[in-house]
Amino acid sequence: MSVLALVGGQWGDEGKGKVIDSLAANADMVVRYAGGDNAGHTTVNPHGTFRLHLIPSGIFYPEVTCIIGNGVVVNPAVLMREISELREHSVGTHNLLVSDRAHLIMPYHTLLDSLEEDRRGRGAIGTTQRGIGPAFVDKVARIGIRVGDLMDSAVFRARLELVMEQKNALLTSLYGHPGMSVDEVFNQYIEFAEQMRPHVVDSLPIIHQALKRGDRIMLEGAQGALLDTDFGTYPYVTSSSPLAGNATLGSGIGPTQIERVIGVFKAYATRVGSGPMPTELKGEMGDFIREKAREYGATTGRPRRCGWFDAIAGMYSVRINGMTEVALTHLDIFDGFESIKICTGYRIDGAFTTEFPAQIERVERCEPVYEELPGWQECTEEISEYSQLPVNARKYVDTISNLLDCRVSLVSMGPKREQMIEVNP
Numbered sequence: 001m002s003v004l005a006l007v008g009g010q011w012g013d014e015g016k017g018k019v020i021d022s023l024a025a026n027a028d029m030v031v032r033y034a035g036g037d038n039a040g041h042t043t044v045n046p047h048g049t050f051r052l053h054l055i056p057s058g059i060f061y062p063e064v065t066c067i068i069g070n071g072v073v074v075n076p077a078v079l080m081r082e083i084s085e086l087r088e089h090s091v092g093t094h095n096l097l098v099s100d101r102a103h104l105i106m107p108y109h110t111l112l113d114s115l116e117e118d119r120r121g122r123g124a125i126g127t128t129q130r131g132i133g134p135a136f137v138d139k140v141a142r143i144g145i146r147v148g149d150l151m152d153s154a155v156f157r158a159r160l161e162l163v164m165e166q167k168n169a170l171l172t173s174l175y176g177h178p179g180m181s182v183d184e185v186f187n188q189y190i191e192f193a194e195q196m197r198p199h200v201v202d203s204l205p206i207i208h209q210a211l212k213r214g215d216r217i218m219l220e221g222a223q224g225a226l227l228d229t230d231f232g233t234y235p236y237v238t239s240s241s242p243l244a245g246n247a248t249l250g251s252g253i254g255p256t257q258i259e260r261v262i263g264v265f266k267a268y269a270t271r272v273g274s275g276p277m278p279t280e281l282k283g284e285m286g287d288f289i290r291e292k293a294r295e296y297g298a299t300t301g302r303p304r305r306c307g308w309f310d311a312i313a314g315m316y317s318v319r320i321n322g323m324t325e326v327a328l329t330h331l332d333i334f335d336g337f338e339s340i341k342i343c344t345g346y347r348i349d350g351a352f353t354t355e356f357p358a359q360i361e362r363v364e365r366c367e368p369v370y371e372e373l374p375g376w377q378e379c380t381e382e383i384s385e386y387s388q389l390p391v392n393a394r395k396y397v398d399t400i401s402n403l404l405d406c407r408v409s410l411v412s413m414g415p416k417r418e419q420m421i422e423v424n425p
Helices: 016-026 076-088 107-123 132-140 153-173 182-199 203-213 245-249 284-293 311-321 360-364 391-404
Strands: 002-008 029-032 041-045 048-052 065-068 096-099 216-220 260-266 269-271 305-307 325-329 339-348 351-353 367-374 408-412 420-422
Touching: 002 016, 016 041, 016 216, 016 260, 016 325, 016 408, 016 420, 029 203, 048 076, 065 203, 076 182, 096 182, 096 203, 107 132, 107 153, 107 182, 153 182, 203 216, 260 311, 284 305, 311 339, 311 391, 325 391, 339 391, 367 391, 391 408
Parallel strands: 002 216, 002 260, 029 065, 029 216, 065 096, 260 325, 325 408
Antiparallel strands: 041 048, 269 305, 339 351, 339 367, 408 420
16 A cells, blocks of 8 residues: 655645656556645646646546545536546546535635625735635535535535525625525536536545555645645635645545655745745846746736745745655756755844744745855756756755755656656666
8 A cells, every 4th residue: 555645845836737647657546635726737748738627637547546535625617627628638537536525616605705805905815716715614614515415406405595595695795796596506506416427426435445455546735835724824825725634634544544745846936826925036037937937827827926945934844744755846947047046044033043934924024045056057858867967956956855854756847747857766
């Protein structure tokens, strides 16, 4: 038995989709355990270029069972669109399963998400407005509707009427917005129910049978550790836990069964939306990295904020996830740089620290302290062995490994599946 959890080490968008797509060649099962369609995992493989928001990135291997776990909130419209797009590219979805315990994103969730962001004005969190937060609020408030409920029209209707009475009161009284039609929502989702039915299962017995057989299971995370509701830059965080610890809750696999935790980091830092980012580069260098790396959100197309690698935030992420190894992506973006900086500490109100602050007000006051390393002029995109990387590129990787106190086991250059190399295998 081998269970591997793969998590984002920064603020999301680290390249988890590519890493999963590469590693899934040696997996029997991939389980997506958190988030919703606010996460966009981009993969480039022989089938084409894909941006998956719900379907696990192992779907391109027909022999790999792919499960959307109970910890995910599912928008049926997005799910069916992804299935259709995959089939258009001759990618089968016979191996896709959806947990009947997963919660649904409903039309009132997306509407409330948008209205609340508008209400916040300049204090908006910067959500994707996909209804993710409101869906998780309902889950915790015990008024959520689950995929299994949708499979029984009578149960679904009863739950929907109960919830929409409350939601319509909220829409009209707080936001001054017209209420929504129960009949319209019911009819729309009953159509989705029939389309989803072949994929819906109780995923727990299937996962545990795989564990008993000793299958190789990958747990696919979404977003990044610094967006966690407890340990991220609260309140500028996501609504479910991206941490490795949540991989157990979002899949039904106990913590003692996870053997490896791979944290995915970019060779630099990016962030979408609002919230503090200590190493953000707001001038020409930040713009240059963004354009060279095409740093625009896979879900919304929003430009990502770019900055130097933050080893303090990274070390913090390693700790709270219990990472056993690191996959470093986008190393080729630094090809041609004269020098590269890494943040090795912060000054906050004149005091030096190597700890990531808990309070957002202190994070906002962090002044990064940098170590500058020599760059390299060679192109790394076609390199297939770690020993072939330029000396300074290897020094950069080694420095990150030492600062994080975690072994870098994989390095990625370029978007393609094969542009991934093992570090000193």
